[in-house]
Structure formats: structure tokens, C-alpha cells
Amino acid sequence: MDESNGSSKRTILCLFDVDGTLTPPREKIDPTLDEFFQSLRRKVKIGIVGGSDYSKIAEQLGEGDEVIQKFDYVFAENGTVQYKDGKLLSKQAIQNQIGEELLQDLINFCLSYMGLIKLPKKRGTFIEFRNGMLNISPIGRSCTLEERIEFSEIDKREKIREKFVAALQEEFAGKGLRFTRGKPTGTGCELGMNISVTISTSSLVFQYYFVCHLCMV
Template sequence: MAVSAEGARRKERVLCLFDVDGTLTPARQKIDPEVAAFLQKLRSRVQIGVVGGSDYSKIAEQLGDGDEVIEKFDYVFAENGTVQYKHGRLLSKQTIQNHLGEELLQDLINFCLRYMALLRLPKKRGTFIEFRNGMLNISPIGRSCTLEERIEFSELDKKEKIREKFVEALKTEFAGKGLRFSRGGMISFDVFPEGWDKRYCLDSLDQDSFDTIHFFGWE
């Protein structure tokens, strides 16, 4: 069936932008095939994109196989948009070390390591600090925990506010340093420069002059 001129214009001028964890997929899980099929049907009518806090490899793993994600979505914004793909091509990549400088970055990492060393939890695993291009991801239990351990920590965190207290300590220690903190998912939180949240991708989208951008997600 032929696409009308109005329909073609709408496809070019309207973007539906989706968060990943908690919106398109459960946290760190694969996308449901029915959801994936719906998105491709939607793509025939509008442009679609994803924005997530995870690095590109994790988003790609959740939303397809290999590099399918940049073929199935018109826009892919990894690490809150500090790594940007458009129509299958890498547009830009920003790095937290260049923005913050090595001294502040090491102060931040060292503080987190000292804080976590004093935490007593039912379980601790590995990868407590994951260094990404646009942020640090901090996990008191460690990102290598199993799904069952992830759920166990999440339930404990709801009661004892482990991540909330950690973030408050960081806010006090690094007040005025231009840092922001975001708790998401079940076991971790992100640390990034001011302005490097999911709205960061809007600067790139502004250049494409969309009439309408619909965002679906938590933040």
C-alpha cells in the first residue's frame, strides 16, 4: 500500500524515543519478541529511537543480536546519549574522564571504594564500579551477581536504603563539583556530570528539527 505524502512527512518529523530498562525490557533482560515486532510496525509510521544508561554493548544485547539494534532503530543513544548512533552510524562519543579531569575522577572512585569496603551485605560479588564513557555505574553488591542475588539485594535495599544513603554521602562529599546521581534498576546507581542525564540526547535531536518527540520511560 502506497504511503501518502502526509504519512511520509509524519514519519520524518515524529520520533518515538524509548527508555530501555523498565520500559522496553525488564532490567538487563532481553526484549520480548512481541514488543520487538510492535516497534518495527511503529517504525513504518514514525522514526523510533532508544536511550539508556547502559553502554552500547548491553543495549545491543538486550534489543537484538550483534549490531541489530542500530539497524532496527533510527536513533540509539547509549550511556544517556553520550554515545550516539543515527541511522546505523556512530555520530559522537563523549568521555567522562575528559570532562571531569583525572584528579576529580580518582577522588570519586577512591571515595566509592572506601565506602563500599565498609558495607556489610548478605553477599558481595564483582564489578563494583563500571567505568563507562559518560558515567560511572556504582553497584554495592557488584554487577556480576546472579538474577536471584540481584532480587535479594533489591529487596534489602528497599528496606535499608543502601543506595540512597550512599548517594547522600556522595552529594555531601562532592558538593559543588558538578556531579549528578541517578538511582535506577535494582542494584546500582549512576554518577555523571551535570547535564549528562537522558536529556543530553536532545541537543542532537534539536538539529533534526522534529515536529514532535514522544518519550516513553521513567525519567
Template sequence: MADKRDTSIICIFDVDGTVTMPRLKITEEMDAFMENLKSKVVVGLVGGSDLSKITEQMGGSADVIKKFDYLFAENGLVAFKNGEQIGQENIQKAIGDETLQKLINFALRYMSDLVLPCKRGTFVEFRSSMINLCPVGRSCSQAERQQFAEFDKQNNVRQKFVDALREEFKDAGLVFAIGGQISIDVFPQGWDKRFCLQFLEKDNFKEIHFFGDKTMKGGNDHEIFADSRTIGHTVTSPEDTRKQVTELIYK
């Protein structure tokens, strides 16, 4: 590829497990790699977390919305381009408080019956565009997070929870997606990470490359990964992300 920046190509990245380890801050090495990548192609982030969590993971600076050409929080329901906000949605307005309360009540009852290695606080997190359900509790420590992740791999805690939610709310127009290591994202149909593509389509990119780790069916990267408008890449870690991007862009 020529030295000049190719603005017809965008590389857009999931956050947890792709650019950073789950809920940890970006490393200096990865930060420098992403900054250099911006000199080659257009670069964007799309995460399920809210803007404050993504900001924390990207180093804590409020300038994170200017650090990338596009930044999409909450699957793109909160959207920024070149540091300016270009989109905002609201789940409360979309589905109403009656359905929200039924969902939250059901989820809390279900989680109250789970027996896990540990339980901490914040089992339901209300974001502007989604509800995040966390059986172990989002206030768990990093060690407790890892402990639950291993327990979940062996016992399919979140998958069973998703199956119960889908059965209970099969006519509610909601999507239940496993995200990160410890939680489940709940949002209206069509509000998955593909939502951000509407903003990219306006800029007529020749190629949209998406990199994510939860690309399997049921994972919160699957829909955008499998979308016909993107070229999907499955990664296993930030190191693998760097390796695959290097092979793609710096060939």
C-alpha cells in the same frame, strides 16, 4: 493517525524497565511491537548502559544501531542516527583523573562498609561517559539482582549512598542518579538523558514523546521526562509501555 509514517513525531524509550525487564533481553513480542511502531513514527532508544549492554538486550545483533532511527547509549553521550555515529563524549577528559580517583576511592570505601544480602564483583564500572557504581556488584545473578532490589526498596541503600556522594562531592559538578535495579550512575552535570535531545532538536520534531520507568526525582529518567521539550510518560513495565504507546499512536 494516518497509515503513512509521521516523521514529525518521535517516541524515544528508556531501555531497562521500559522496553525490557532490567538487564534481560527484549521479548519477541516487544521486538515486533517496536518494529511495527517504526512504520508509524520515528523511534529511538536512550539508555544509561554502554552500547554492548544495550546490544545484548536488544537481541545481540551488531545491527542494533540500524534497528532504531536513533540509538543513544550512555545517556546519549554515545549517539547514533540511522546506523551512523553522530556523537561521542569522554568523562576522563571532562573531569580529570584526580577527581575520578577521589570518586572511585570514596565509593569503594563506602561500599566496603555495607552489609547486604550478598556481594559479588564489579562494583565500579568505567564507561566512556560515566561511572557506574554498584553496591551488590554487576556480576550478580538475576536472582541476586532481584534480591538486592527488594532489599534496597526496604533499606534505601542506594539513596543513602547518593546522599553521601552528593555531600562529599558537592562542588565537583557531578550528578548522582539512581538507575535500574542495582546501581548509581555518576556523570558531569548536563550529561543526563537530556543530552540526547540536542540531536533530536536538529530534526525539528513536532512532538518528542519519552517513555521511562525511573521518572521520579533522583531517577535517571527524571530530567528528560520533566524537560519542556518532551512529553513525558511514566511506565511500570514493557507491557505497560506497549499499552500506553498503543493508546497514543494507534488511536
């Protein structure tokens, strides 16, 4: 950026969440808001934080590598993939932090547990592996919006996610994992549960998470 924009004096970093803050879940940013951020960036440094991988964040906030040029910092996959000034700063992998044995124990347990869940419908992509996240869905991530809503209603009655969390907490007690249920989406469906391991980073005074996101939709 040109120093005439005040970039040399930008000592404040403002971080913004993507889904539910800058955009509705999985939707594109409003052009007016996008213009506002570029104007604000002349005065302060701007960073964005999201649980999705970079490609999904890019779909919402721009096109391709445009996003890492539009923002000073980009923290994808809950901070496990970090960009600064348009360049990749670091990339961490969940298997390097918790170990292959624990990772496989976690995956195998989830697959076995989901295999016992009876639902009106099951689709595909039950586990999606990312750098810092496992995205796990009993119904399958390839389900339609209508099927997602149907599952959400069943979950409210039968507390599928709540029971899943309890089973995971019991099975992996003392392993340094934290289990929580996800937040509602724009459709009103609740997304799932998070399994996270807190890791500190030396590059910034910032904490990020290796997350196993159990996407119960």
C-alpha cells in the same frame, strides 16, 4: 528505507526507553512488539534510549549491529554514545567532561566507602567503567540473583544506598554532580544511585547525562 514506505516524509521522532518500557530489565524484546516498531517506522522516525552500553542494548533488541539498522537513532549509555542511520554519530567520555582528577577522587571515595560496608557476602566487579558511566556495586556485579535479593532486603533495613548518597552529596557538594537512587528492577530489587553531569549536545535538541551509576546490587 524505500521512499515508498513514506520515509522521506517522516518528520516526527519518537524516543523510547529500553529497560522497563520496551523490555523487562535485561530481557529480550517481544517479537510482536519488534514487528510493530518496524511497521511504525514507516510513518515516523524511531529512537531508543538506554543506560546500558550498546552491546547490552543489542542483546535485548536484536543481534550485534542489527539494532542500529532497525532504529533511526540509538542513544546508549544515557546518550553519551549516539548512532544515527546506522552510523556512529558521537561518543563522549566522562573523564573528558569532569576531568581525571575529579573522576579519580570520585572512584577513590567510593572504593574507600564500600571498603567499610559489612555485608553477608561480597563478590567481584565493584566498579565497571564505561564511556559515560561508572557502574559501582558494594556487593559486586557478579553476585547471583539470590544474593542480589538478599542485599536489597538488607538495604531496605539499613538504608545503605540512602546513606551512601548523603555521604557523596556532602563530599562532592558544588562539583556539578547530581545524586539519585536507581529504580526497581523486574525482580523487585532497587538498583542503586545515579551521579550525573548534565551536558548539552549540538547535534539534537536533547540533553544527556554522564552518569556514575552506583548499582547497589
